[in-house]
Amino acid sequence: MIVSVSAGIAAQSGATMPLRVAVYDVEPYGGKGRDGLFDGASVDLWRRVAEDRHWQYQLTLVARLDDLLSGLEAHTYDVGIGAITITPERMARVDFSYPTHRSGVAAVFARKTGAASAFHDYVMAAGELGELIGAILVLLAVIGVLMWWFERPHLSKDGTTETASSVTSWHEGMYWAVVTMTTVGYGDKTPKTHLGRGLAVLWMVGSLVLVSLLTTSLIARMTVSRVEGIVANRTSDLSGKRLGAVSGSSGAEYLDTQRLAYQKYETLADTFEAVASGKADAVVNSIGALQYLTRTRFADTIAPPHGVLAPAYMAFALPMNSDLKRPLDRALTIVTASPEWRSVEDTYFGQ
Numbered sequence: 001m002i003v004s005v006s007a008g009i010a011a012q013s014g015a016t017m018p019l020r021v022a023v024y025d026v027e028p029y030g031g032k033g034r035d036g037l038f039d040g041a042s043v044d045l046w047r048r049v050a051e052d053r054h055w056q057y058q059l060t061l062v063a064r065l066d067d068l069l070s071g072l073e074a075h076t077y078d079v080g081i082g083a084i085t086i087t088p089e090r091m092a093r094v095d096f097s098y099p100t101h102r103s104g105v106a107a108v109f110a111r112k113t114g115a116a117s118a119f120h121d122y123v124m125a126a127g128e129l130g131e132l133i134g135a136i137l138v139l140l141a142v143i144g145v146l147m148w149w150f151e152r153p154h155l156s157k158d159g160t161t162e163t164a165s166s167v168t169s170w171h172e173g174m175y176w177a178v179v180t181m182t183t184v185g186y187g188d189k190t191p192k193t194h195l196g197r198g199l200a201v202l203w204m205v206g207s208l209v210l211v212s213l214l215t216t217s218l219i220a221r222m223t224v225s226r227v228e229g230i231v232a233n234r235t236s237d238l239s240g241k242r243l244g245a246v247s248g249s250s251g252a253e254y255l256d257t258q259r260l261a262y263q264k265y266e267t268l269a270d271t272f273e274a275v276a277s278g279k280a281d282a283v284v285n286s287i288g289a290l291q292y293l294t295r296t297r298f299a300d301t302i303a304p305p306h307g308v309l310a311p312a313y314m315a316f317a318l319p320m321n322s323d324l325k326r327p328l329d330r331a332l333t334i335v336t337a338s339p340e341w342r343s344v345e346d347t348y349f350g351q
Contacts, residue, residue, distance in 0.1 A: 017056075018055075018057050018058045019057040019078045019079060019324075020078045021046065021057045021058065021059050021060065022060050022071055022080045022081070023040070023043060023059050023061050023062065023081055023082055024042075024062055024080065024083055024084055025061050025062060025063050026082055027040065027268075027293065027296075028041055028289070028348040029041050029082045030042045030043050030061075030081060032061060041101065041288075041344075041348040041349070042081040042082045042100060042101070042314075042316075043081065045081075045332075045336070045341070046079075046316070048341065049331040052335060053328075057079075065248045065249065068080045068082075068317070069093050069094055069317065072093075072317055072319050079316055079317070079318060079324065080094070080316065080317035080318075083249075083288070083289055084314055084315060084316070085105075086312060086315050087312070094317045094320065095318040096317060096318065097318060098328070098333055099314065099315050100313075100332060100336065101288060101314040102313060103288055103313055104308035104310060104311040105285070105309045105310040106286070106287035106290055106305040106308050107237075107243075107283065108272075108275070108282065108294060108302050109282050110276060110278070110301060110302060111303045122218070126218065128221055129217055129218065132214060136214065139210070140174060140177045140181065141174060143174075143177040144170060144173035144174030144175070144177040144178075145173060145174075146199055147173040147176055147199055148167055148168075150191065150195040150196040150199060151173070151191050151193055153168055166188065166190055166192075167191065167196070176189040176190075176191075177203065180200065180204060180207060181211065183207070183211075233308070233309070234309070235258045235260070237307075238258075238260060238282060238309075239260075242263070242280045243255060243261070243262035243263070243281065244262060244265055244271040244275065244282070244283050245262050245265070245271065245283070245284045245285060246268050246270075247265065247266065250286050250312065251283070251284035251286065252264065252284075262284070263280060268283070268290075268293060269293065269297070271285070275301075276301040276302060284309070286314070287308060288348075291305060291349055316328065
């Protein structure tokens, strides 16, 4: 009761007792710069709100989200700011203000670069096209045998063997079929009979279709493979992958809800390092934090997030039944609707 009354007095007069504000240490929402000063999108937003309400406050950096929530439950802090996503689990512990940032759970993957990666994608794509490649090989064998059958030497009336044709065996027929299909055209093996030349015309036209079909299919499969490697719109996109998430984060809560196994890390930077070094396949976290860290520190090794697994909103966290909620919501409604704030927010998230 005493804490509630004190918070109410501070909210109205902002005089004697500064508000105790916990800052969740996750870039670009909250943290300390190299100069030791607090910065981040949520910190900037809080400063504007506090200025609008004439509140005095004291900022405290908190490394773990669970410590921040526990501090609010114990009334150690009056407000919690930063990358705090609104989730049902957290709503059972603390109250939330009017939404501060659009967010959502997303995933990032390592960039696919280099000749080894390209060769791997090529082999995988070729494996998926096994039926088409098998059909082409069968056609090559059939055309080669038919060409030999049409062009094989015949006995003349006087008992001598006619050797005008250059395709005198089935393996020479297959050699001719391969050379023709690949449009090499050495000219050392050419049909002489009318049937052989008719078959050659059909095979030349059919080869163009087959080669074009095989080439476009390979390119399409390789393109899909590369795109799917960096896009995650559904939970199924994460199946079979080694996942990493910060302990207690929105990404970890999402993976727990979906019953997906993952490795827990202390910081988001640690999870990025794991993916960059090949120890994990993907990082799951709030999309804003993923975008920022990818752009500022891991642009060469980690692809930016594409797609959202679960849309969500972030907000300032408050103790249950806090007297700060109504004046805080009013101030947030005013500040976040201003064009000036939207331009400031864009500088953090690169939107």
